[in-house]
Every structure is written in C-alpha cells, then in structure tokens.
Amino acid sequence: PALTDYFDIIRSAQALYTPFTSGVDEGTGEAVSQGDAAQKSDEVRRSFRIVTPEKSVPVDGKGVEIVVFSNSFDANPPQPGQPTNEAIDVGNGDLPGIAGNGNPNGYDKPVRVIKEYPYTFGQLSDEGRAMLQIAHDIAPGADLAFRTGVLSPRDFELGIRDFIGTTNKVLIDDITFTGVSAFGGTNIGMAIQEVLPGGNYYFTSAGNFSNAAYQDVFREAQNADLPAFLPDAGTVAHAFDGVDDIYQRFSVKAGETYFIVLYYAEDFASEDNQLGATNDLDIWVVDDQQRLLVGNNFYNQARDALEYITFKALADGEANFLITSGSGNPGPLPFRYIIYVKNNLDVLEYFDGAPTITGHAMTPEVLAIGAVDFRKADNPQAQPFSSFAGVLPDGSVPSVALSSYDGVNTNVLTIGQNEVGGIPVDGDPFKNFFGTSASVVHVASAFALMESALPSWYGPGNPVDVLQLFKDNAVKVGNEAQLGDGVMDALAAFKNIAAQTGFISGFNIAFTSPEGSVVSADEFELTINGDYFP
CATH class of the missing domain: 3.40.50.200 (Peptidase S8/S53 domain)
Incomplete structure (x- = not known):
C-alpha cells in the first residue's frame, strides 16, 4: 500500500495474483x-x-x-x-x-x-x-x-x-x-x-x-434498499433483473475456495494508459440480512477497471452477489465477472453462462x-x-x-x-x-x-x-x-x-501355372503390399 503514496511516479499498484496455466x-x-x-x-x-x-x-x-x-x-x-x-x-x-x-x-x-x-x-x-x-x-x-x-x-x-x-x-x-x-x-x-x-x-x-461467467451492462436499480455498509454518497447498485433486484443468489460447499474477477469496459492504468478507469465498480458477497460477508474492493478511478474477490466457504450455504458503482450511475457500462476457481459454486439466478x-x-x-x-x-x-x-x-x-x-x-x-x-x-x-x-x-x-x-x-x-x-x-x-x-x-x-507417397512394405508372388514354375518363364501374379497407394 505504501507504493500508492508515490503517485507522481507510480500510476497503479496492486497484488499480482498467480496466473493460470491451462x-x-x-x-x-x-x-x-x-x-x-x-x-x-x-x-x-x-x-x-x-x-x-x-x-x-x-x-x-x-x-x-x-x-x-x-x-x-x-x-x-x-x-x-x-x-x-x-x-x-x-x-x-x-x-x-x-x-x-x-x-x-x-x-x-x-x-x-x-x-x-x-x-x-x-x-x-x-x-x-x-x-x-x-x-x-x-x-x-x-x-x-x-x-x-x-x-x-x-x-x-x-x-x-x-x-x-x-x-x-x-x-x-x-x-x-x-x-x-x-x-x-x-x-x-x-x-x-x-x-x-x-x-x-x-x-x-x-x-x-x-462458461462460468456472467455479463451485462450496468443498470441502476430503482428504489433499491442498499446495505448499510455501503457509503451513502453516490453509490448505486446494479439491477440483475433490470429493475430493482440488486442480489444474485449462489450456493457454495464447505471447505471450498473461490476466486472471481469483475471486469468493466474502461481503461487500465497498468496498460500504459495515463487515465485509467473513470468509474469505480465493486463486487460484494452479502447474506440475506444485508450483512457484508466478503468485500475486498479497491478504489478504481484512475487505476485498473477490475476487482478481485476470493473467499473460502466455512459451511454449505447460500449467499448473494452485489455489484455496485461507487461513482454514481455509470450508464450502460459493459461488465463481466469470471469465476476462475469455481469448485462447486452454483449461481442460482440470472445466470446462463457467458464467454470466459x-x-x-x-x-x-x-x-x-x-x-x-x-x-x-x-x-x-x-x-x-x-x-x-x-x-x-x-x-x-x-x-x-x-x-x-x-x-x-x-x-x-x-x-x-x-x-x-x-x-x-x-x-x-x-x-x-x-x-x-x-x-x-x-x-x-x-x-x-x-x-x-x-x-x-x-x-x-x-x-x-x-x-x-x-x-x-x-x-x-x-x-x-x-x-x-x-x-x-x-x-x-x-x-x-498434396499427394501422399506410397509406402511399400513387401511383395507376394503367386504362380498361375503348375508347381515348378520359373520366374520370367511362367505366368505369375505379383501383389504389392503397403500403404498410401494412389
């Protein structure tokens, strides 16, 4: 975190998560x-x-x-x-x-x-x-x-x-x-x-x-009751149903670890862009009483347009994803999240799978x-x-x-x-x-x-x-x-x-005349054995 104090020479600093090989x-x-x-x-x-x-x-x-x-x-x-x-x-x-x-x-x-x-x-x-x-x-x-x-x-x-x-x-x-x-x-x-x-x-x-992913454009929920842990000023939530449902339900299994990344279609400061993101989207895990279970979000404006979320389930159960914008309504901003480590996580609603x-x-x-x-x-x-x-x-x-x-x-x-x-x-x-x-x-x-x-x-x-x-x-x-x-x-x-080249593995000779026939003097049938003959 101390690296972010050097804003004059460092545009963005974040953890480097180990990449996946396939x-x-x-x-x-x-x-x-x-x-x-x-x-x-x-x-x-x-x-x-x-x-x-x-x-x-x-x-x-x-x-x-x-x-x-x-x-x-x-x-x-x-x-x-x-x-x-x-x-x-x-x-x-x-x-x-x-x-x-x-x-x-x-x-x-x-x-x-x-x-x-x-x-x-x-x-x-x-x-x-x-x-x-x-x-x-x-x-x-x-x-x-x-x-x-x-x-x-x-x-x-x-x-x-x-x-x-x-x-x-x-x-x-x-x-x-x-x-x-x-x-x-x-x-x-x-x-x-x-x-x-x-x-x-x-x-x-x-x-x-x-296809363990979800994608949409951000649609501000109308008349949503936002959880108390969210900042009051300027925060709006995505409506998964396009109107007012701000929660997407999912289930997990005890002992499993999960890793999800939320991306949105804005600039990345780490990709040599001098501006970075203009909005600040966040992803949270919330229980049915609107209590925060998981939320390790960055402030993204002028940085990279993504959020990591990782957690381990202590028991079988269900919870809800919540996606918010801390910078007001971003308009129809395209976003997607990919469940990189799924481990029996099942998204139970508003989910048909998407490109990964x-x-x-x-x-x-x-x-x-x-x-x-x-x-x-x-x-x-x-x-x-x-x-x-x-x-x-x-x-x-x-x-x-x-x-x-x-x-x-x-x-x-x-x-x-x-x-x-x-x-x-x-x-x-x-x-x-x-x-x-x-x-x-x-x-x-x-x-x-x-x-x-x-x-x-x-x-x-x-x-x-x-x-x-x-x-x-x-x-x-x-x-x-x-x-x-x-x-x-x-x-x-x-x-x-192109044409294949014939491969000859051997020959068989069968004489058509009586026993004692002589090659070059009597009729015979020659069979050429092999592969790829034209």
Whole structure:
C-alpha cells in the first residue's frame, strides 16, 4: 500500500495474483501423445515427403521453431543421485538433445531455454516440458524453445517482443493473467500483433473455465434498499433483473475456495494508459440480512477497471452477489465477472453462462484452441471445462479458432493423473495431461508440419492460407463457441493440397501355372503390399 503514496511516479499498484496455466491435473519417445494419432498427424509424417534433387525426407517440422511460454521447463529438482528431468527425457527420446546418452532417434538439438522460472519454492508442474514433449511427438524435426511467461504480464510481454522480426516461428502459450483487461486490447496482445508480420503464428489455450461467467451492462436499480455498509454518497447498485433486484443468489460447499474477477469496459492504468478507469465498480458477497460477508474492493478511478474477490466457504450455504458503482450511475457500462476457481459454486439466478476467454486470447490474430478428450476421437465433443467464446456486452466477439485433443500421455511426473475415480485413464503407466494446455500444442505442431513442407512444394510464392486450410478440413462438431471451426484433422488438410507417397512394405508372388514354375518363364501374379497407394 505504501507504493500508492508515490503517485507522481507510480500510476497503479496492486497484488499480482498467480496466473493460470491451462493444464488440468510420446513414436518418438517413451510417452507418445495419443492426440498425434487422433488428429492424424502421425499419418502425415508417414505418407507425405519433401522431395529435392538430392533426397526425399518425411515432413517432420524441420525448418520451423516451436516456442512454448508456460510456467516452467525443468524447475523441479531431480531425484537424489539422478540426472535432470530434461536429461532423462532426452535419453528416453521424449525430447531432443545430446545430454547423457543422447536422443536415441537422432534428434540432437536440445531445447533452447530462453528463460527458466527462477524460483524453487512450491511444487511446480513443469507444464512447459510436457507441452514440448507433445510438440516433439508431432513435429520431431522442429527446433524447440521454452520461456517462462508467468512472472508478470510485463515480463511475458517482453518475452514475446524478443521474437519481433523473426521468421518461421510457431509460438504457443497456456497462460491466463487475471489482472489484465477483459475488454479491448492488452499490451501482451499488441506485442503478439507485432510478432506476426514475419510469417509467424501465435496460439494460446482457450482456457479451462467453461462458461462460468456472467455479463451485462450496468443498470441502476430503482428504489433499491442498499446495505448499510455501503457509503451513502453516490453509490448505486446494479439491477440483475433490470429493475430493482440488486442480489444474485449462489450456493457454495464447505471447505471450498473461490476466486472471481469483475471486469468493466474502461481503461487500465497498468496498460500504459495515463487515465485509467473513470468509474469505480465493486463486487460484494452479502447474506440475506444485508450483512457484508466478503468485500475486498479497491478504489478504481484512475487505476485498473477490475476487482478481485476470493473467499473460502466455512459451511454449505447460500449467499448473494452485489455489484455496485461507487461513482454514481455509470450508464450502460459493459461488465463481466469470471469465476476462475469455481469448485462447486452454483449461481442460482440470472445466470446462463457467458464467454470466459479473456486477456490476450481475445486478440483477433491470436488462435485460441479448445479441447476434446482423445478417448472420444471417434465422436468428438468438447471437454466440459474448455472455455467459451462469444459476444461480449461491448459488442466484441472473441473466438475459438480450432480444437484438438487432451488427456494424452507425457513423461512429466508433476502434471496429469493416472486415474479418474480410481479407474486407470488408459491402462498404461504414463500420466495423462488434460486441459487446453495439451490441446493447443497439437494444433500448433500440425501447423509446424505444414509450414515445413510448403516452401518445398510451392516455393517462395506460397499461395496456401494455412489457417483456412485447416479450418476447412476440420471435423465439424459441437458448439463453435467452444470448439471453433472444428477438431483438427491434419491428414485431411494435407491431402487437400498434396499427394501422399506410397509406402511399400513387401511383395507376394503367386504362380498361375503348375508347381515348378520359373520366374520370367511362367505366368505369375505379383501383389504389392503397403500403404498410401494412389
């Protein structure tokens, strides 16, 4: 709080809440992502080739760098007397590199670690390493890089800006900062826009917040009986029914913790804006006797247009949300709250769910990716937690671009799960990596495969709109707000623009004349065995 005394040099000071990454608690290596086969990128590597006068090689991502921004890469300490986690992954073939015994498949260029998570306290997930294992499964010839993105929004922005002016990059993140704008642009989004002109792509996980959100425009309640704890002068309340009901009822479960953020469509001082918010919206938890239960609100004018609210339920029960403006009637001001940690919180009235995509994922050029369980690849449907896009109350329309698979195998022991309800997920010893953190890498790595092939097939005047190609050939299922233009089918996209190369596995010879026939003298039938014949 003392920082706010230095108003001449500090515009805004607030707590930095830990950002969310989108994991929910590969044949190259020991653990191979089942999503590779589900989206048919494995068949792309087997059946499409880059042919030059000198050689013919598989399409494998060579010439493209895949860059992952997440929490950490190899920040968890190894077991006593054991090599680093990365070295173990390299030896197993789950990552490229030459540490220890080296990658057994000949991919010897190690992951380029640009900036690791610098701290050692707590239990880190090393989600970035799991994401890169998936990338290596799908595009094993691609160069791989990692940079932590969770230290602060500014540090994340600077990490992205390092790629301005580069080419042939597929950049991926699975990060949601709750303290940046949920309306309009962000500094992170602007940095991404500056990176893309080099022919790069930027993907982000859509998030794991389902449609756990409420949105509206502020409507002052008429003749409302405001609680006594509110300041008298200038305070008005939002009418959830559009007339006079200032309370929105919800229920909670004992022992659960909840985290909710209220955003409204005004400027953020922390986004280098010299003005900040002009209004002061607040969110409160109130009981049926109008007593304050939770209310840790800031004075927002000239600062950021958001409020955090976090609490733990001491018993099963019900209470009410109350949203007020401490600066008088702001008019039809668009706002939304997102329940980032829901834990059995049920909003019981005036609630149909709303978009939960926020921050830089709303940037039009950013490709947000939804999730489908790989076990349902034959009949794809959205994971229920996969975040929703849609129309916001200010008229903007964030979208999901495409979707792919999650719940897949990786060799990172600190994320994922072996069992759900005591039942093995897929019957193998590897933990399964759920969440849009996993699905986003599948889509991005398929793009890397395509980008590695196009220069050979089309030359410098490449006419292929890669995004539209994948969208046109995606499996059209589910709600577009969750799954975008469909679930990735990499094989269908490649077959749309190129011919597969036949693979001959062997021959069978059957003579049509009596026993003792001689090849070249007597008739015989030759059967050619293999795959992908025209």
